[in-house]
Amino acid sequence: MGLLIKNGEIVTASERYVADIYCEDETITRIGTSLDAPPDTKVIDASGKYVFPGFIDPHVHIYLPFMGTYAKDDYTSGSKAALMGGTTTLIEMLCPSKDEDLLEAYALWKSKAEGISACDWTYHMGVPRFDDKAREQLSEIIDDGISSFKFFLAYKGVFNLSDEELYHALCFAKERGVIGTAHCENADLVLELQKKLIAEGKTGPEWHYHSRPPFVEASGTAKFLTFAEATGAAAYIVHLSCNESLREVMRARYAGVRAFVEIVIPYLTVDMSYAELPDFEGAKYVMSPPLRHKRNQDIFWNGLQQGFIHTVATDHAPFDFKGQKEMGRDDFTKIPNGIPSIEERVKLLYSFGVAEGRIDLNTFVNCASTQAAKIFGLYPRKGTIQLGADADLVIYDPNYEGVISQKTHSMNIDYSAFEGWKIKGRPETVTVRGELAVDQGSFVGTHGRGKMVRREPCHY
Numbered sequence: 001m002g003l004l005i006k007n008g009e010i011v012t013a014s015e016r017y018v019a020d021i022y023c024e025d026e027t028i029t030r031i032g033t034s035l036d037a038p039p040d041t042k043v044i045d046a047s048g049k050y051v052f053p054g055f056i057d058p059h060v061h062i063y064l065p066f067m068g069t070y071a072k073d074d075y076t077s078g079s080k081a082a083l084m085g086g087t088t089t090l091i092e093m094l095c096p097s098k099d100e101d102l103l104e105a106y107a108l109w110k111s112k113a114e115g116i117s118a119c120d121w122t123y124h125m126g127v128p129r130f131d132d133k134a135r136e137q138l139s140e141i142i143d144d145g146i147s148s149f150k151f152f153l154a155y156k157g158v159f160n161l162s163d164e165e166l167y168h169a170l171c172f173a174k175e176r177g178v179i180g181t182a183h184c185e186n187a188d189l190v191l192e193l194q195k196k197l198i199a200e201g202k203t204g205p206e207w208h209y210h211s212r213p214p215f216v217e218a219s220g221t222a223k224f225l226t227f228a229e230a231t232g233a234a235a236y237i238v239h240l241s242c243n244e245s246l247r248e249v250m251r252a253r254y255a256g257v258r259a260f261v262e263i264v265i266p267y268l269t270v271d272m273s274y275a276e277l278p279d280f281e282g283a284k285y286v287m288s289p290p291l292r293h294k295r296n297q298d299i300f301w302n303g304l305q306q307g308f309i310h311t312v313a314t315d316h317a318p319f320d321f322k323g324q325k326e327m328g329r330d331d332f333t334k335i336p337n338g339i340p341s342i343e344e345r346v347k348l349l350y351s352f353g354v355a356e357g358r359i360d361l362n363t364f365v366n367c368a369s370t371q372a373a374k375i376f377g378l379y380p381r382k383g384t385i386q387l388g389a390d391a392d393l394v395i396y397d398p399n400y401e402g403v404i405s406q407k408t409h410s411m412n413i414d415y416s417a418f419e420g421w422k423i424k425g426r427p428e429t430v431t432v433r434g435e436l437a438v439d440q441g442s443f444v445g446t447h448g449r450g451k452m453v454r455r456e457p458c459h460y
């Protein structure tokens with residue numbers, strides 16, 4: 001059965017126009033005015049609404065053993081929450097620890113999603129060490145359709161790799177047309193600053209920031225980009241949080257490095273003062289890098305509009321307040337890191353970006369969908385509306401007004417970092433390859449219908 005969406009205002013990264021979209025066999029097959037369709041076609045009137053390409057969240061954690069516990073979402077709740085928020089494709093961080101076999105980890109992570117996910121997905125492959133065996137195993141993983149690596153410069157002894165390994169891993173990435181994504185903080189400095197603060201009795205969540213100040217991130221960013229410059233590999237800085245790091249990226253780009261910048265929705269909407277909330281409430285706002293001073297937000301909005309910040313992700317990593325965040329009540333270094341937002345990213349970006357005039361509609365689509373598709377080898381199958389593209393579509397009602405609350409969200413988490421916040425607009429109808437996943441704001445998706453999307457290497 002085909003699907004016909006009539007009279008919506010189609011918005012891509014570069015265009016805005018009113019037209020009808022006809023989808024058949026999972027793809028967009030016609031775009032035009034006054035389209036007609038066979039009698040068994042499902043017809044949706046999108047008059048007065050926007051039609052966006054399905055949104056892509058390029059930085060998500062779902063299966064995540066971390067800091068002695070596990071993140072709360074699985075693909076049942078996580079893919080539903082993604083779709084309710086308009087995200088039709090997510091890129092999960094596949095994070096093996098140092099002593100884990102890479103192929104076994106790859107199979108384990110895939111088993112958590114296959115047959116369960118309601119949305120499409122793919123992975124950034126974590127590289128916690130690099131030797132001949134890792135090279136062979138990573139080759140197989142690339143051949144299976146994964147074309148990005150994730151490196152940690154932070155989390156010393158758990159995920160991070162030596163300078164020698166990083167160099168050789170990036171040479172390999174360059175050779176295979178794989179982009180290197182990295183969490184950039186100086187691991188040794190973080191560890192020493194944590195020890196110092198705890199020894200001084202500074203144990204509350206408000207001290208998390210001080211263990212990872214902007215210069216610690218800027219130094220990690222500069223280091224990673226230096227390795228990218230030395231090897232010629234393309235570099236993608238995940239969750240860049242401050243102006244100091246952004247300056248390092250600009251410097252590297254001047255030097256010819258192919259460098260891309262991701263920020264996450266919490267950095268655009270909440271700031272370090274939230275981690276200072278009393279009664280341990282601040283723990284809800286602990287992530288790494290930490291929330292920064294509010295003055296960074298204007299720079300980020302401008303960066304998105306001007307195009308030198310490329311993507312807006314979430315770094316969705318859901319840990320309950322009760323029982324999980326609480327593990328760090330007497331020691332902020334034991335608070336599991338993460339501000340869950342996979343469900344709210346698009347609505348927050350629209351409400352605080354588009355509706356408040358900080359970014360225009362095309363930029364909104366670009367940074368929440370198109371850029372991620374282009375950088376990670378999904379474009380134009382994903383990330384835009386054109387003939388032959390997957391029929392992943394979001395009909396967005398800009399006039400809807402709602403309130404974010406833990407009581408109504410689909411994420412499997414006992415709090416919302418944005419509790420009570422008013423939002424403008426919502427994804428009213430969402431399709432995954434031509435099939436309805438959200439209808440009039442209600443989830444109607446099919447678990448197990450999501451597919452791992454194969455990505456080809458890109459030579460940047």
Ligand SMILES: [Zn+2]
Pocket residue numbers: 059061093315
């Ligand atoms: Zn992350």
